[in-house]
Amino acid sequence: MRAKINIYLLEYAINSLFRQKYKSFFIAAVLTAIIFLLTSVFFITNSIKHELQSTVDSLPEIVVQKINGGRHYDIDISVADDILEITGVESAVARVWGYYYFENAGVNFSVVGIDEYEEQYKNSFAFVAKTLDFNKQSMVVGEGVKRIMNNNYYKEYFNFIKPDGTLKRVDIGGVFSGDTELESNDVIVMSKESVREIFNMPEAKATDIVVRVANKDEIATVASKIKLLYPDSRVITKDDLKISYQNIFDYKSGIFLALFVISLFTFFIIIYDKASGLSSEEKREIGVLKAIGWRVDDVLKEKFYEGFIISFFSYLSGVILALLFVYIFKAPLLQNIFTGYSQLKTSFTLPFVFDMQTLALVFFLSVPIYIAATIIPSYRCATLEADEVMR
Amino acid sequence: MIELKNITKIYEVNKNNMVTALNNINLTIKEGELVVLKGASGSGKSTILSLIAAISKPTSGEVIVGTNRASKLPDNFASDFRRDNIGFVFQKYNLIPTLSAKDNIILPLVPLNLDVKEIEDKLEMVLRMFHIEHKANQLVKNLSGGEQQRVAIARANINNPKIILADEPTANLDEKLSLHFIEMLKELKRDGKTIIVATHDPLFFDLDIVDRVVEIHQGVLA
Numbered sequence: 001m002r003a004k005i006n007i008y009l010l011e012y013a014i015n016s017l018f019r020q021k022y023k024s025f026f027i028a029a030v031l032t033a034i035i036f037l038l039t040s041v042f043f044i045t046n047s048i049k050h051e052l053q054s055t056v057d058s059l060p061e062i063v064v065q066k067i068n069g070g071r072h073y074d075i076d077i078s079v080a081d082d083i084l085e086i087t088g089v090e091s092a093v094a095r096v097w098g099y100y101y102f103e104n105a106g107v108n109f110s111v112v113g114i115d116e117y118e119e120q121y122k123n124s125f126a127f128v129a130k131t132l133d134f135n136k137q138s139m140v141v142g143e144g145v146k147r148i149m150n151n152n153y154y155k156e157y158f159n160f161i162k163p164d165g166t167l168k169r170v171d172i173g174g175v176f177s178g179d180t181e182l183e184s185n186d187v188i189v190m191s192k193e194s195v196r197e198i199f200n201m202p203e204a205k206a207t208d209i210v211v212r213v214a215n216k217d218e219i220a221t222v223a224s225k226i227k228l229l230y231p232d233s234r235v236i237t238k239d240d241l242k243i244s245y246q247n248i249f250d251y252k253s254g255i256f257l258a259l260f261v262i263s264l265f266t267f268f269i270i271i272y273d274k275a276s277g278l279s280s281e282e283k284r285e286i287g288v289l290k291a292i293g294w295r296v297d298d299v300l301k302e303k304f305y306e307g308f309i310i311s312f313f314s315y316l317s318g319v320i321l322a323l324l325f326v327y328i329f330k331a332p333l334l335q336n337i338f339t340g341y342s343q344l345k346t347s348f349t350l351p352f353v354f355d356m357q358t359l360a361l362v363f364f365l366s367v368p369i370y371i372a373a374t375i376i377p378s379y380r381c382a383t384l385e386a387d388e389v390m391r
Numbered sequence: 392m393i394e395l396k397n398i399t400k401i402y403e404v405n406k407n408n409m410v411t412a413l414n415n416i417n418l419t420i421k422e423g424e425l426v427v428l429k430g431a432s433g434s435g436k437s438t439i440l441s442l443i444a445a446i447s448k449p450t451s452g453e454v455i456v457g458t459n460r461a462s463k464l465p466d467n468f469a470s471d472f473r474r475d476n477i478g479f480v481f482q483k484y485n486l487i488p489t490l491s492a493k494d495n496i497i498l499p500l501v502p503l504n505l506d507v508k509e510i511e512d513k514l515e516m517v518l519r520m521f522h523i524e525h526k527a528n529q530l531v532k533n534l535s536g537g538e539q540q541r542v543a544i545a546r547a548n549i550n551n552p553k554i555i556l557a558d559e560p561t562a563n564l565d566e567k568l569s570l571h572f573i574e575m576l577k578e579l580k581r582d583g584k585t586i587i588v589a590t591h592d593p594l595f596f597d598l599d600i601v602d603r604v605v606e607i608h609q610g611v612l613a
Contacts, residue, residue, distance in 0.1 A: 006504040008497070019489040288485045289498070291446050292546065293474025295467045298502035383466065387447035390485065 009298070013305035028314050030270060035318025035366055036325070038263045040334055041256050042358045043326040047350040056242045058124075058183070060210035061219050063236045064226055072234075074205035079230060083211055086225050088218045091119055094206030096192045098199045100160060105148045111160075111188045113195030124178045128189045131174045137194060138173030144185030146175045163200045170194060267366070271373040278377050286381045287389030299382040300375055307374030311367040318366075319359065327352050393420040393443055393554070393585065398452035400438050400610075412438040414610040416452070420587065422553075425580050425600055428589040430607040436589035437482070439607070440556045443587065444477045445469040456554070474499055478547030478584075480557040484539050486546070488532035492523060495531055496546045517545040521575060537568040544575060555579055557588045561595075569594055576600065 017024040064083065066075040075094070083092040096113035114125055116134045128140045139158070141149065149158055149172070159167045170190060178184040196203065211226070213219050223235045278286070286299055325331055331350060381389055400413040412435045420426050428436040441447045442454050445461040446469075454462040459472050473479070486495045493514055500510055518524040521541045526534055531542060540560065547555060557576075561569035569592065579586060580600050588595060596604055606613035 004504065006502070008501045008504070008510070012494075012498075012501055015490065015494070284485075285487060288487070290470060291444070291473065291479060291481075291485065292499045293470050293477075293550070294499075294502050295470040297467070298470075301502075385447045387441045390446075 006301070009302055010305055013302050013309060016302070016306055017309060024310060027270065028310050028317075030266070031311060031314035031366065031370065032317045032321070034263045034267050035315055035362060036321045037259060038365070039319050039322035039358070039362050040326050040331065041259050042355075042362065043322055043353070044331055044334055044350060045256055046353045046355050046358060047326070050353045051351055052245050055183075056238065056245055059238050059241050061213050061216070061238050062211035062223055062226070063241075064209040064211060064230070065234045065236070066208075066230075067232060067234045074201060075208060075233070077204055077206050079233075080206075080209050082229060083209060083226055086222055086229075088213055088215060088222050090212040090214045092209055092211045093118055094209050096195045096199075096201060097207050098195065098201075100188075100198065102148070102152075104152045107148060108186070109145060109188050110186050111190070111195055111198060113192030114189055115192055124176055124183060125189060128174075128176050131176070132189065132191070133173055134191050136171065136173070137169065138171040139188050139190035139194070140174040140176050141172055141189075142178050142184040142187045143175055145188055146172065160198045162198055168194070168198055264365075267369075271369060278381055282378075283381050283389050286378065287386045290382065290386035291390065296379070296382045300379060303375050303378040304371060307371035308367070311370035315363060315367055319362065326350060392422055392455075392457065393587075394418075394453075394455040395439065395442065396453045396455070398439075398442060398449045398454065400435075400442065400447070401450045404450065412610055413442075413449070416607075416610070416612055418605065418612065420585060422585055423580075423583050424602045425576070425586040425588070427595045427601050427604045428587060428607055429591065429596065429604050430589075431591055434607045435610040436607055437558050438610075440479070440558050440587060440589050443554070444479050444556055445472055446479075474502075474550060476552050476554055478544075478550070478552040478555045480540070480543050480547050480555070480560055482559040482562055484543040486531045486539060486542055489530060491528050491530055492534065492538075492542045492545075493518070493527040495542055496549055498546060499550055513549055513551075517548050520548070520578070521545045536563050537571065540564065540568070540572065541575075544572075548579070553585060555584050555586045557586070557590075559590055559592075560588060561590065561592045566594075573598065573600075 064075065064079065066073045066079075077094045080092040080094045083089055098111055100109045100111045101107075102109055112125070114129055114132070116129060116132075132138065132140050149155070154172075157169050157171045159169050162168055176184075176189070178187060195201070201207075211222065213222050219237055219239075223237050226233065226235050289299055289302075290296075326334075327350065395416055395418040398413050398416040398418075399411070402410045402412055416435075416439070418439070428439060430436050438447070442449055443456060443461065445454070445456075445464055449462050452462070453460060456472070456476065459476070461469070461472060464472055487498070490498075496517060497510055497514055500513065514527075515524075518527055521544050523538065523541045523545055526538055526542075531539060534542065540563075560572055564572065573594065576586060576588070577600050595601060
């Protein structure tokens with residue numbers, strides 16, 4: 001009979017919380033706010049981590065750029081043929097791409113050129129290559145790009161301004177969803193010929209060359225061979241890019257750490273206050289309960305229910321509010337702190353990442369600690385003689 | 392039977408404010424007896440009740456209640472002993488003011504996790520017995536002194552204990568309510584309960600239901 005949930009004890013615990021409604025409400029509100037802040041920050045960082053990881057995963061293994069005077073210049077397409085001669089190289093594709101600043105919207109688009117029959121170095125581009133009509137002056141744009149163009153009344157085509165000031169009209173032939181949110185919000189794909197025209201790039205030149213290596217362990221060796229072959233080039237491996245992205249994130253995570261510390265500090269002030277003792281009324285009540293036949297474990301069970309109800313309610317409220325804040329309202333203020341305007345685009349939407357570990361971490365940082373802080377002083381009081389507590 | 396053997400109780404032992412509440416007391420109370428402990432404030436009457444209820448432990452000596460050595464019971468066993476055997480009516484009632492009368496009355500049953508029906512039956516019985524049905528849902532803080540006392544007595548009887556201990560039960564009541572309380576005691580006595588009343592109210596000393604008046608003076612039986 002004792003194994004089933006004691007509804008009367010639970011009811012007593014709920015009543016007890018309502019009896020101290022202002023205190024209970026204040027604690028629940030502060031706990032909810034802390035859990036909300038902490039969970040929001042975790043959600044944002046998880047989403048950014050996920051996005052960065054996806055970006056890194058979709059990056060080519062080696063990128064070769066021509067450098068002169070420390071600046072990036074277009075590279076000869078013939079370099080790709082020389083690289084293909086290196087043992088271990090699976091493919092070398094000359095990329096034609098550039099950034100196009102769309103002044104009306106204040107955003108940069110990445111305009112990428114592809115050829116119908118070349119091997120695509122990205123999964124999303126392989127899909128685009130099938131849908132893009134290479135015979136027409138058309139392009140396939142990311143979902144976010146389409147949205148921006150629509151907002152600026154470019155529903156069926158877009159006019160690119162060429163370096164000589166003339167316009168090049170390109171029809172919007174389709175919309176694609178990129179491997180990452182960043183890609184979807186930023187990339188325009190069209191034929192290499194059109195890209196060359198927009199950026200005034202000669203036929204024999206490319207922006208850079210992406211190299212695929214059959215054996216991942218040989219990436220470093222192949223990279224050093226390319227460097228030897230073309231000393232004026234910059235050879236960037238996937239690992240270099242990963243470190244670069246990671247550094248950006250590590251810098252941002254300093255802000256996360258600051259918010260984390262502030263949240264924990266506030267939480268532990270509440271805990272300290274709870275754990276440091278009971279009011280004389282609370283003590284007397286425990287004494288009375290013991291005097292009328294409650295055991296120490298009955299008192300502790302009731303206090304456990306009280307602590308659990310308030311902390312679990314705060315946990316649920318905090319997490320639900322954080323979910324709404326981050327994924328429905330797009331984390332106003334906080335997202336800008338973490339994503340900034342330079343590293344990622346303003347239209348960047350945090351992808352939904354469900355991470356049980358995060359939820360478990362916040363749970364274990366809040367609920368059990370709060371329950372312990374509720375139970376410990378009650379235990380100290382309940383183990384004294386009832387007579388002593390009531391006096 | 393309740394037996395207090397060579398009981399000494401000292402509060403704040405080895406401290407500057409040390410108080411000897413009871414000094415080598417011996418007392419036996421038979422089953423079904425109604426005993427009045429008579430004495431001035433601070434004479435040690437309440438301490439005797441606390442020791443019998445195992446709410447506190449003697450500094451030396453032994454308290455035996457029925458087959459239980461009340462003074463030697465570990466904490467949780469002492470709680471079980473109180474719940475099953477003792478109904479305590481405290482001087483200031485010790486009710487929880489922000490709970491309703493019925494919620495206060497069923498408090499001793501809460502940890503038992505009984506069926507709703509069983510709790511309701513017991514509640515109904517004591518509400519009727521102590522004429523407090525009409526106030527069952529009211530908050531205790533809104534009840535009069537006499538009503539609060541009836542709630543306290545109902546709570547003390549919800550488990551149908553064999554022993555009723557009442558500490559200065561009429562201290563906060565006028566004469567009419569005190570007489571009403573005595574009527575309730577008569578009913579309890581009729582039910583065969585052992586009753587110990589600690590009081591200095593002269594109303595109790597010549598009652599025909601009282602079997603014995605035990606006088607206590609400065610921690611020693613007179």
